[in-house]
Amino acid sequence: MAQKYRRLLMFLFLKKYHDEIKSGKITLTFQPWDTLRVLRGKIYRAHNLGLLRVLDVDFRRLSDIAPDELKRCGYSSREQFESEYKKMAEREVDFEMERAVRIEFEYIGEDIENYKKAMGNVKDSELYDLKEKLIIADQKNAKPWIIKAMRLLRESGYIPSRDLEKRLKVPADRIKRNMKKLKSMNLITSNQRKGYGITPLGVKVLKTLNAEKKNIEKARALNLEKK
Structure with a gap:
């Protein structure tokens, strides 16, 4: 044809x-x-x-x-x-x-709604669910590296898969498998020429994680002061 x-x-x-x-x-x-x-x-x-x-x-x-x-x-x-x-x-x-x-x-x-999500247009409840899924996925690894990978992408822009392997010391098949999962969650994007990159939604989830970490550290500090 x-x-x-x-x-x-x-x-x-x-x-x-x-x-x-x-x-x-x-x-x-x-x-x-x-x-x-x-x-x-x-x-x-x-x-x-x-x-x-x-x-x-x-x-x-x-x-x-x-x-x-x-x-x-x-x-x-x-x-x-x-x-x-x-x-x-x-x-x-x-x-x-x-x-x-x-x-x-x-x-x-292929879908404008997925694009909007990747741009960070989600409800607070969806943001919370994504954060929890990300933590669970990271904890499944003997040495957590997924959140670290997202932070590297935020700092560096697009990173080729081979460079992520070197910087994280993680095998190629595991990088590919977990990046595919993050992409399905609209947290990262991939480009055959440039490699992996983080989406605005991915940045938003990282900010939520950082804010939560600061709150936990603050609460611990207050508890120590009381003791």
Whole structure:
């Protein structure tokens, strides 16, 4: 069956690229538009793909597109890019003189409610439940490291899996298994190029843990004073 281009409002993607977009391997696209039709920071829904957030948008002359940019788009060669770009434009294209709209984006999931949760939009009761689940998950390890990993992500931004393994001294399979669990709780995000990162909800849960720890320490100090 012939592949069809999927429309993201005005975006065009081949279906064969959907998995790489979801995994974070593809984070760039060039669109055959005359004007900037999308806005930086806005979220758009793609048919059969999910939600994409525009990180940056600008014009770029087609002849100035670099090889590393084509790779980020999922193309293996300049020839492949030009062939598929002409199909998107549905016309002949002057690749020396014309310009395209260059759009950096990130895939943020298939459901807007999960995205809102990841942004920290949860009830206090949900925040409490997440905190308890995180503590329980951490205590299942002989040497607790999950909360420590989240703190590292908060301090450093995105961290590749191999770097987490070295810094935490935890095997790759355990990192992957527990990070998958944290991702299902909307506490972290993952990107094939950049690694793991913490979500605003993850930061919120860490702040709750820190506040609870301070309250416990304060209560202990008061008890010692009374004695």
